[in-house]
Structures are given as C-alpha cells and as structure tokens.
Amino acid sequence: MTVRADAYGLNYLLARLGLVEDRVRALVAARRADDPAMDDPFRGLYVNDELVDRLLEGHGHTAAVDQAAYAELERSADQLVAEGNTIRLRSLVADAGLSELDTELLVIALLPDLDSRFERLYGYLNDDVTRRRPSVGLALDLAGVSPMSAVARGRLTATGPLVDRGLLIVEDTDRPFLTRALRVPDRVTAHLLGDDLPDHRLIPMLDEPTPYRTAVSADLGRTLASGVRLVHLREHETGTGQSIAAAALAAAGRGVVALDLSLLARDSDPLGLAVIAGREALLRGAGLIAGPVEALAEASLESLHTLSKWDLPVIFVGTTTWDPRWSPQTPLTLDAPVLGAHDRIDLWREHLNGSPLDPEALAAHLALGPGQVRKVFRTAAASALLAGTTITAADLRRGVRAQNAAGLERLARRIEPEVGWSDLVLAPAVLRSLQGLAARARHRETVLTDWRMRRGGGRGRGVTALFAGDSGTGKTMSAEVIATELGLDLYTVNLATVVDKYVGETEKNLERIFTEAAGVNAVLFFDEADAIFGKRSDVRDAHDRYANIESAYLLQRLESFDGLAILATNLRANIDEAFTRRLDAIIDFPAPTADLRARLWHQCLAPPLPLGDDLDLEFCAEAFEFAGGNIRSASITAAYLAAESGGPVHMADLITAVGQEYRKLGRLVLEREFGPYYPLLELR
Structure with missing residues (x-):
C-alpha cells in the first residue's frame, strides 16, 4: 500500500502540473492573438514562435489534463487519503494551512524545476528570456486571479503561508512587485518527489533523540494530540528532556525533528536556519524539539520567536525557567522528572540485553540521560570490537568518559584514574571515611530521589567533602581512588589560579568551572581550597568586602552543585565554618605513623x-x-x-x-x- 501511495502521490503531482501546462498553452495563444508587434524583427530573438510551438508540442514529464479529468483526479485522491494513504502534496497543503490559490501558486512556481521546457516558456511569457521563473504577475495570471486583487497579492507577501513557512521564495525584491520571480526551494521540491533527506545546512544541527517513556511523556503526548502546540520542558539532567519529548511526540503520532540550538545560535544566519528547521518539521508532519532554549535566547531572540510560531508541536527544552520574552505565545511549562537509581538501572539493563555485567554498580550514580546511555554503549561496542572481546565494564566506563564535554579541560586538569584502594596506605579510620564518601556518591540517587530525602533551601543533589591534612598525606590520591571506584574522571582545579585581582573576575572564573562541570560525570577536586574558601574577615576596606563577596558566592554555588566535589586544604582551621557546616564529609589526613x-x-x-x-x-x-x-x-x-x-x-x-x-x-x-x-x- 505504501508503494502505491507514493506512486499515486507522484502521479497526482504531475497531473496538477499538467493542468498548469494547459493554462500556459491558453496564455500563449492569448498573447499571440493580442500582440500589437507581431512584425517586430527583434520579436522572439531567442525564443521565437516556432520554438514555442515545438515546446508546447513536446512531451515532458507532465501530462495535460482537462477539468473533467482533474475533477476525477481529486475524487480518486480523496478516496486514497480516506483509506489512510499519504499524498505528499495533499499533506503539505493540510499541514501548512494552504488555500487552493496557495496550492496553485506553489505548483506554478514548481513547474520549471520538474520540466525544463517551462524555463523558456516562462521566459517567453515574461517577455524576457533571461527570466526563466514565473513572475508574481505571471503566476497570478496563470492562477486565474487579477493582479489587482489585494487578497491574492497578500498570499505572496512575507505574512502569507507560502513565504512565511519557507515553501516559496520571492526573489528580486528590489523590482516592482509583479515582476519579482518566484522560486520553490530545492528541499520542498525534493520532498514532493519523495526525498526525505534534510536541508544540507540543517544536517549538522540535527540530533537523533532516544525516546524515554514515562508518565510525563504519556500525559504530554495526550496533550499534544489534543491540540497544544507550544511546550517548555525544563530538564534537570542533560538529555532527559529531549528523550521525554521524543516519547511524547511518538505517543501523539508525530515524528521528531530534534534541533541543537547551541549550534544554531553560533551560525551566521540563525533566523534563516530557524525557518528551515520549522519547514523540515512541517514537511515531515513531525514535531520540533529544540534545546537548549536559553542558548538561542541569548544569541537571537527573533529566531526563537520564529521557531515558536509554527502551527505544529514545538517543544523547547532547557534548564532555566521560561522567560515571557522568548515567545509571543505562552507555552505549557512542565519539569522533566529526575531519574532515580532504579530508573537508571532499568535503562542500562535494557541496553545490556542479558549481559552478566551488574547495571547497579555501573550506572546508579551516573547522571546520564537516555540518549547519552545509548552513545555510551555505542562507544563501548566499538572499544570491544577493537579488542576483539565482548563489552566489559572497562569499555562502558570508557564510554561514560567519552560523554564528558571537553570544556572543563580548559579550566581544570583532567586525570584518568589509575589507582585503587590497594594503592592507598592510610589509617583504617581514614579508609573507612573514604569508603563512606564513595558509598554516599554511589547511592545518592536512591536516597535523594527514590526515597525523597531531599534537602531544602534550593540545595543541589551533589556530594561535597573536605580533605584536610599536610601536603603529601594522600589527599589527591584519595580523590583519584574515589574517582576509580565510581568509574569517573578526576578534574583538579587549583583555586589559586582562579582568584583574580579584578573585581568580579573570580566569580566569573568559578561560574565557568561549575557550569562546565554540571554536564560532566566526574569528581571535581579543588586543590588549595583555602585560597578562596578561607575565613571571611571584618570589612575594613573595599578589598575585604569584595573578598567576602567571593566567598559568599562560592558558598552559594557549591551548595547548588549537583556533582561530586572534593575540597583539599593543608590546614582545616583556615576554612570558613560556613563551608564546613554544609559539607557532607570532613576527612582529616594525619601524618603517617x-x-x-x-x-x-x-x-x-x-x-x-x-x-x-x-x-x-x-x-x-x-x-x-x-x-x-x-x-x-x-x-x-x-x-x-x-x-x-x-x-x-x-x-x-x-x-x-x-x-x-x-x-x-x-x-x-x-x-x-x-x-x-x-x-x-x-x-x-
């Protein structure tokens, strides 16, 4: 049935083009009968009457039809659509809200791209052989409407659905309106002929989301199916919102066009790409998932408005609260659920597909969305193929590290852990404290999410600890061992290099570190922490006041951090008590006996x-x-x-x-x- 529908859809398109050919013949005849300069020796210097006759007698890909045949064509198309088949031109007309006149104008503009005879025929009718596309005046004439009709002219302005949705381009805007050329973008032409390859400019910005079905996705899918068009989905973990949105669109019977707005925001023409992205979703009859929304809001608010106006499901994904300036319409706003330990284990177990590896030990503590988990297993499979073995825990840990963004490496030193518990030589009490810290990091999702033991005051779900002891007592190595235990990388930040003498620069440096670390599964190790976590002093001058501001900012930012952070100091007494009260663990490293x-x-x-x-x-x-x-x-x-x-x-x-x-x-x-x-x- 699919093959028949595709073939019939092409036949339907060609028949519509054939109807335009009949009108071209009639218009050529009318021009000849009413031509006051038939004897002009320069008339038709390049396209003369004899050539026009040969073109009209020739047989291109289109076939001329009369009105009766066209009426029968439409009845047959209605029947095929009623049987559940798809005719692309019909679907595009319905999804884009095109009128019959819009459809006629689209087909008229499309004709030269499908039958080269009409390049010269349109040049003849334009009375300018260099202009081989229909002008606005010619298109209106062929559609049987007056060029003086304000309504008809309005269909070809920027607010008309054809131009607004990127289905038709009006060129030569410096010319008088009636002599401007009309062109159908290649992507629209290819779609009507059965090609589903996206616009080449859009391909680098498209993602392949992994649907993740939850109660939220089911409710959202039902809401989208009932007609809600604009949604803002706030996510607390990278990738989770996109996966839930993809599952919701699938539940609503829609395909997915997933757009990376951080890449679009860096393009030289974000507005043009926003139109192309919306058009791609329109052509596919899909919904649009776009995120992170805040990235495009900072770069091009107009592009964000363009994305939000489409009459199809648009789901913006981001990490911040919705700003009313981002769209003239108010979206439905909801939060993506935070995955608990059981959710993560189930997700990994599905990918392990019967493997003897323990998903609880591998994944319960990792903040990875469904799409990232899919990429982890792809990377692990490639690593196992290289080694000629089945996927191992080491392969999966390598895949996890591959999901870490490289931005943090510009701000901190990355260490791939190579030591374990057997390499530590510490007092038994210190070892027990370190093992307790690793257990806290491994089970935090179970405790904070599954068991709902959340801390109030807007604090994050992270784990923070202080390692205090003289230089060389094993603080850095202990952080590396914990990273090994959790299968994570270790990023060391020397805060002495972060502190800046200029007001406000220290906070900016720290914000960059925390922002980058938010998207990384790693242990963040702050060496020489007393450089900025030190005690706040009495305010005697401006330097004291700004130093206290830095400490207060870091206190707040560390408290809202969702990752695993370890502070190290050579002298515990130097650390402000406000920090120590908010730490999950304080471990002293005494000199070895x-x-x-x-x-x-x-x-x-x-x-x-x-x-x-x-x-x-x-x-x-x-x-x-x-x-x-x-x-x-x-x-x-x-x-x-x-x-x-x-x-x-x-x-x-x-x-x-x-x-x-x-x-x-x-x-x-x-x-x-x-x-x-x-x-x-x-x-x-």
Whole structure:
C-alpha cells in the first residue's frame, strides 16, 4: 500500500502540473492573438514562435489534463487519503494551512524545476528570456486571479503561508512587485518527489533523540494530540528532556525533528536556519524539539520567536525557567522528572540485553540521560570490537568518559584514574571515611530521589567533602581512588589560579568551572581550597568586602552543585565554618605513623625496580618522619641515582635521596636522625 501511495502521490503531482501546462498553452495563444508587434524583427530573438510551438508540442514529464479529468483526479485522491494513504502534496497543503490559490501558486512556481521546457516558456511569457521563473504577475495570471486583487497579492507577501513557512521564495525584491520571480526551494521540491533527506545546512544541527517513556511523556503526548502546540520542558539532567519529548511526540503520532540550538545560535544566519528547521518539521508532519532554549535566547531572540510560531508541536527544552520574552505565545511549562537509581538501572539493563555485567554498580550514580546511555554503549561496542572481546565494564566506563564535554579541560586538569584502594596506605579510620564518601556518591540517587530525602533551601543533589591534612598525606590520591571506584574522571582545579585581582573576575572564573562541570560525570577536586574558601574577615576596606563577596558566592554555588566535589586544604582551621557546616564529609589526613611509613616505603620501592640487598626500609620508616608524598619523592630520586650508576637501588642511593628531601623541606640533616647510615651521605 505504501508503494502505491507514493506512486499515486507522484502521479497526482504531475497531473496538477499538467493542468498548469494547459493554462500556459491558453496564455500563449492569448498573447499571440493580442500582440500589437507581431512584425517586430527583434520579436522572439531567442525564443521565437516556432520554438514555442515545438515546446508546447513536446512531451515532458507532465501530462495535460482537462477539468473533467482533474475533477476525477481529486475524487480518486480523496478516496486514497480516506483509506489512510499519504499524498505528499495533499499533506503539505493540510499541514501548512494552504488555500487552493496557495496550492496553485506553489505548483506554478514548481513547474520549471520538474520540466525544463517551462524555463523558456516562462521566459517567453515574461517577455524576457533571461527570466526563466514565473513572475508574481505571471503566476497570478496563470492562477486565474487579477493582479489587482489585494487578497491574492497578500498570499505572496512575507505574512502569507507560502513565504512565511519557507515553501516559496520571492526573489528580486528590489523590482516592482509583479515582476519579482518566484522560486520553490530545492528541499520542498525534493520532498514532493519523495526525498526525505534534510536541508544540507540543517544536517549538522540535527540530533537523533532516544525516546524515554514515562508518565510525563504519556500525559504530554495526550496533550499534544489534543491540540497544544507550544511546550517548555525544563530538564534537570542533560538529555532527559529531549528523550521525554521524543516519547511524547511518538505517543501523539508525530515524528521528531530534534534541533541543537547551541549550534544554531553560533551560525551566521540563525533566523534563516530557524525557518528551515520549522519547514523540515512541517514537511515531515513531525514535531520540533529544540534545546537548549536559553542558548538561542541569548544569541537571537527573533529566531526563537520564529521557531515558536509554527502551527505544529514545538517543544523547547532547557534548564532555566521560561522567560515571557522568548515567545509571543505562552507555552505549557512542565519539569522533566529526575531519574532515580532504579530508573537508571532499568535503562542500562535494557541496553545490556542479558549481559552478566551488574547495571547497579555501573550506572546508579551516573547522571546520564537516555540518549547519552545509548552513545555510551555505542562507544563501548566499538572499544570491544577493537579488542576483539565482548563489552566489559572497562569499555562502558570508557564510554561514560567519552560523554564528558571537553570544556572543563580548559579550566581544570583532567586525570584518568589509575589507582585503587590497594594503592592507598592510610589509617583504617581514614579508609573507612573514604569508603563512606564513595558509598554516599554511589547511592545518592536512591536516597535523594527514590526515597525523597531531599534537602531544602534550593540545595543541589551533589556530594561535597573536605580533605584536610599536610601536603603529601594522600589527599589527591584519595580523590583519584574515589574517582576509580565510581568509574569517573578526576578534574583538579587549583583555586589559586582562579582568584583574580579584578573585581568580579573570580566569580566569573568559578561560574565557568561549575557550569562546565554540571554536564560532566566526574569528581571535581579543588586543590588549595583555602585560597578562596578561607575565613571571611571584618570589612575594613573595599578589598575585604569584595573578598567576602567571593566567598559568599562560592558558598552559594557549591551548595547548588549537583556533582561530586572534593575540597583539599593543608590546614582545616583556615576554612570558613560556613563551608564546613554544609559539607557532607570532613576527612582529616594525619601524618603517617611508623608502621604506615614502612608500608609506604615498601610500596614505593618494589619490583620491577631493581633493589639491592642492603636496603633497610624499617629503619627509614622509624627514623624519617615523612609524609607519603615525601617518601614517594625520595624513592623516585633514589631510582634516578641507581639508573645513573647502572645498578640496583642501594641504601646509599636511598640515604642520599632522603638527604635531598630534607633540604627541600628546609630541615637540618642531623647525624642522630640518620644513625649508622649518616656516613653514606658523604659518599655522594
């Protein structure tokens, strides 16, 4: 039935064009009969009467029909449409709200693009062989209406449905109205001939949404089917709104044209693209999903108005509250639901399709929309294909990282975690606190969304913690281990580089970081946090006042953050109490005890590093009160010394490295601390 409908739709179009051909013949005959200059030697210099006769006698793709045949054609078309088939020209007329005159004008303008004979015939009738498209006056003449009719002329102005919906272009606007040329865009012509490929300018901005059916999508689909046309869907997680909108349009019996407004906003002609996007949805009989709406609102409010005016379902998706300036019409506004842990697990389980991998461990804590999950599995499948294996948890984690926007990397240093719990050498109490923090991050959706344990005051759903301890006690490495546990990247932000001496610039830098981090599944690690999270002081001058404003802003912004943020400081006492009261966890990293130092020395000096038989690591642990970072630094220095000498690491290398570390720390190298190994310092 589909093949028959397509073939019949083309035949119907050609028959309509044939009716125009009859009118062209009649108009040519009338022009000849009423031509006062038939003997003009320059008449028809390029298109003479003999050539016109041959063109009219020729057989193009169209076929002339009389009125009786045309009436029968329309009755047959009515019957086919009643049977549930689609005739593209008929559907376009209905969806665009075109009148019979509009349809006639569209077909008249379309004719030269389908039958090249009419280029020269229109040139002849225009009395200008260089103008091979119908002029406004010629089109009105062929449609049988007077060029003096204000109503008829109005159908070809910018407010008429043909021009307003991008179905017809009136060219040569500097010419008198009746001599302006009419052209049908190639995309409209291709659509009427059965081609569904979008306009080439629009293709980079189109997305392929993944429908996600919820109670909200079902209710919205029913609302759209009843005639509601403009909707604003506010989402709290990237991609969720688009997926719910796609499911709603499917429930309403509509296809989807999904438009990325951030790309459209950066184009040199956003208004023209807005018309093309609306026309694409019109041609497909689809609904338009466009977001993020705030991106286009900032760049081109006129383009946003253009998108909102279409007489078809338009669903704007964004993260902010609707602004009445964005459209003359007031939309239906609703919030996209936040996915809970069970929702995420079900979504991943559907894609895992029976795989033994545990979706709860993989996905419950990840803020990924349905479309992003689909892309995760595509990336994971490609990674598994490269390795020649089935999809593994590592492949899926790699796919998750691939969904992170690159914008945050311009503001923070990205670290792909490579360490785990076994690499941490910390006191048992500290380890338990870190594991508790990881558990809080993993189960936050269950607690805050599924169990509705939301915190009031407009606070976000994020997890924030403070790591306090001397340099080298394992704060950064612990953040990396938590990122490994959650399958996330670690982004480190040195706040000392964010602070700016100019008023307001620090807040701007921080806002950029938080904005970019909102769309990233990662652990955000603020190093040297006391540079800006420090205690607020009494206001003695303007510097104090603005410093306090920075702290107050960061306090508010951190509180509304939805991700996982870890602050690190060398001195907990430097952090303002207003911050510590709002933190989910505060973990102190004490200096390692002797037994922990021994474990650290053994861990840092281990194969494949070649080791000498004279190493006395227990002595080093007892004698040198180093933090883990210092132990690692001394171990690396010893390895370089051994590499230079061409042998394994001996105690002399290690003692020399410890001496260098003492000097770096500004500590005195005392014989009583180095004991029997003090003479080894003199060997270097």
